[in-house]
Amino acid sequence: MSSYLMGWPPARRVFASVEGTTPPAFAQAVLALLAGVALGWLAWGEGRAPALAALLPVLVALSRSRTHAFLLGLGYTVALLRHTAAFIGSWFDDSLLIGAAAVLAYGLISGAVWCLGWSRSDRPWRKSLAVVVAWTVALLPPATVGLPGHPLIAWGAIAPGLGWVGVALALAVPAGLVWWLAEHRLRPLQTAAVLGALLASLGAVGILQFVPGSSYGPATVAVNTAWGKLDGVDDVLRRVESMGQMSKQLAQQEKPATVIWPESILGNYDPALYPVLDIALLKAARASGQTQIIGMDLATKEKHWENAAVAFYPDGRSARAVARQPAPLSLWRPWQETNSFVADWTASNVLTLSNTMRAAFIFCYEEYLPVLYLMNEAQGRVDMYVAVTNTWAAQSPVAAEIQTQHSLGMARLFGRPYVKAENRPLKVE
Numbered sequence: 001m002s003s004y005l006m007g008w009p010p011a012r013r014v015f016a017s018v019e020g021t022t023p024p025a026f027a028q029a030v031l032a033l034l035a036g037v038a039l040g041w042l043a044w045g046e047g048r049a050p051a052l053a054a055l056l057p058v059l060v061a062l063s064r065s066r067t068h069a070f071l072l073g074l075g076y077t078v079a080l081l082r083h084t085a086a087f088i089g090s091w092f093d094d095s096l097l098i099g100a101a102a103v104l105a106y107g108l109i110s111g112a113v114w115c116l117g118w119s120r121s122d123r124p125w126r127k128s129l130a131v132v133v134a135w136t137v138a139l140l141p142p143a144t145v146g147l148p149g150h151p152l153i154a155w156g157a158i159a160p161g162l163g164w165v166g167v168a169l170a171l172a173v174p175a176g177l178v179w180w181l182a183e184h185r186l187r188p189l190q191t192a193a194v195l196g197a198l199l200a201s202l203g204a205v206g207i208l209q210f211v212p213g214s215s216y217g218p219a220t221v222a223v224n225t226a227w228g229k230l231d232g233v234d235d236v237l238r239r240v241e242s243m244g245q246m247s248k249q250l251a252q253q254e255k256p257a258t259v260i261w262p263e264s265i266l267g268n269y270d271p272a273l274y275p276v277l278d279i280a281l282l283k284a285a286r287a288s289g290q291t292q293i294i295g296m297d298l299a300t301k302e303k304h305w306e307n308a309a310v311a312f313y314p315d316g317r318s319a320r321a322v323a324r325q326p327a328p329l330s331l332w333r334p335w336q337e338t339n340s341f342v343a344d345w346t347a348s349n350v351l352t353l354s355n356t357m358r359a360a361f362i363f364c365y366e367e368y369l370p371v372l373y374l375m376n377e378a379q380g381r382v383d384m385y386v387a388v389t390n391t392w393a394a395q396s397p398v399a400a401e402i403q404t405q406h407s408l409g410m411a412r413l414f415g416r417p418y419v420k421a422e423n424r425p426l427k428v429e
Contacts, residue, residue, distance in 0.1 A: 032068035035059060036075025042203070044080045044149060044402045049206020050409055054154035055198060057131045057174040060117040062181070062191065073114030074107040080149045081106055083399040090393030091330040102329065109146040113138045124182035131175040139371050141345075145325065148368040148406070156409030157209040158202070163414045167374070211412065213404045213420045217384060219257040219355040221250055222419040228426025229392045230267040237276065239265060243294075244280035251288045257354035258291040262423035263323075263364050263388040264307065269296040286314045291354040295388050295421070298322075303338040307331065309361045309388055311351050321349045323363035324372060331365075345375070350382065357383040364389040367407035377414055385411040387420040394425060 039059065043052040056076060063069040081103045089099030117134030119127045137143050138150055152170045159166040181191060215222045223246060227239060247259055266273070285292045293311045298320070300306055307323035326332040326341035333340040349361045349372075360376040367387055376382045387407045391400040404420060411418035 028064060029068060029071055032063060033071040033075040036072035036077075037079040038075075039072075040076040040079025040149065041082070043154070043206075044405060045082075045398050046401050048405075049157070049203045049210075050405050051154045051157040051202045051206030051209065052199065053149055054151045054158060054170070054174065054202060055195070056114065056149075056151050057117050057135055058177055058195070058198075060114050060134065061119070061127055061131050061174075061178040062195075063118050066115050066118045066120075069118035070111040070115040072111075074111035076114075077110035077147070077149060078103060078107040080402065083394075083396040083402070086395040087391075087393050087399045088330070090395070106146055106148065109143065110149075113143045113147055122182070124179045127182045128175045128179035131178050132171060135171055135174070141371070144369055144371055145328065150370050152370045152413075153406050153409035154202075154206075156412035157206050160209065160412040161415035163377070166413050211408065213387075213408050213418065215419055215421070216254075217386075217417045217419040218357060220260065220353060220357075220359075220384075220386075220419055221254055221256040221258070222260040222386065222388075222421035223250075223262070224420075224422050224424065225262060225265065226424045226427035227265070227392075228423075230264075236266055236273065240273070240277055240280045244284065247281055247290070247292065248284060251284070251290060256290070258293065259285070260293045260309075260386055260388065260419065260421045261295055262421040263295040263309070263390040264297055265390070265423055266294060266296040268305065269298055269310075282312050285312065286316070289314045289354070293351065293353075295390070297341075300342060305331075305339070305341045306347075307341055307363050309351065309363075309386075314354070319351055321351045321361040322347045323366060324349060325366050325369060326363070327365035345372075350376070350380075353384070359384040359386045362387045362407050364391075364403075367403045370406075370410050373410040373414070382414075382416065384417045384419070387418070387422075389420065389422045391422055392425050397424075400424070 039052060039056060042048060043050050060069045060072055063072055085096055085099035085103045087099070088102045089095045092098045114134055116137055117131050119130040121127065135151065138147050139152065151174070152167065155166045155170040159169055162169070181194070186194070215224055230236065243261065250256055250259055282292060291311055291313050293309050295309050298306045298308045307326050308320045310318060310320045312318050324345045324347050325343050331341040332343050334343070351359055351361060353359050358381055360382045362372070362385060366372050385407065387404070389403065394400045400422065408418055
């Protein structure tokens with residue numbers, strides 16, 4: 001849209017009036033960057049409308065040049081991750097410099113991928129094909145690992161429950177719209193009017209279709225805690241004791257068949273902890289017929305770690321779901337020979353709950369990756385999505401909210417029940 005604003009006669013006169021201070025080419029580049037920032041800011045966060053993200057491929061295709069398309073994608077991602085620098089920095093001795101560098105890296109990846117959606121050609125089919133290419137590359141690895149805010153997620157608000165039909169529409173509609181605009185060769189103001197109408201419509205849809213995340217699902221309660229960063233063995237024991245007390249209260253009040261705890265709530269699991277866990281939590285759960293699913297990090301034979309959700313069933317059985325893509329740098333460090341968290345997209349993230357529902361577990365960083373949800377849907381029956389996160393490092397609740405909007409959007413697209421268990425920053429009583 002910024003490119004079309006530059007073609008508007010009043011805008012040309014304004015820049016002509018400040019001759020020698022703001023070169024038109026530079027001004028156009030700034031407008032492209034700001035257009036991306038505006039879209040990312042309006043689409044993601046508390047009170048925002050993620051449906052607006054569906055316009056990203058269209059705005060990229062309508063950019064004046066590939067450089068402008070790159071800047072638009074960069075601005076979009078930096079705005080989306082506007083509260084994430086401190087979040088990332090908390091994993092690295094509260095270094096805002098590292099956090100800011102990481103956000104910039106995400107922005108550069110985003111710009112490099114989304115600018116593939118721009119075509120120099122005047123042929124409508126080529127412009128449309130470029131949209132398809134960028135949309136697809138952004139969805140698939142390796143690009144998707146560093147690229148939040150994929151437009152597919154927006155369709156959870158636009159077309160809830162349509163599933164694979166919604167996925168097809170999420171690609172076909174922007175590609176078709178770009179083809180139509182190129183075929184009819186609208187004047188800049190006409191194109192700006194079309195984009196304005198779409199922005200207003202999608203904003204209204206996003207607001208009217210707003211559905212908050214929930215801790216309650218079919219016979220299931222996902223527990224939210226405010227215990228912050230784990231602080232040694234004594235803290236683990238305090239948490240186990242608190243979990244036992246909270247579980248007993250839930251058994252008396254809510255009577256859920258399944259109780260789900262946040263990601264890594266017990267940290268690196270030591271088998272020596274099991275007797276304490278059994279006495280404080282699992283014994284009473286078995287007696288009440290309750291399944292407990294607990295987030296913990298499990299050691300592998302290769303001296304790495306798996307981010308897991310372990311289910312303890314009333315009959316004494318246990319099973320686990322594991323993360324397929326831990327967060328880069330903070331957890332996933334493939335260059336390390338030991339002590340990295342394992343990334344394995346073929347691993348199982350599905351557990352059967354007490355009510356026989358098959359739940360796909362989405363671990364924290366995975367909330368940003370829509371392709372993982374598509375893999376679950378393609379591989380077999382999934383009845384429910386469960387997001388488990390450990391956002392102790394999120395200094396702003398907006399960062400965690402944006403993450404939730406990603407996973408909730410994909411669950412809504414396929415019409416699945418959704419619950420989330422989250423460990424938030426320490427709350428001092």
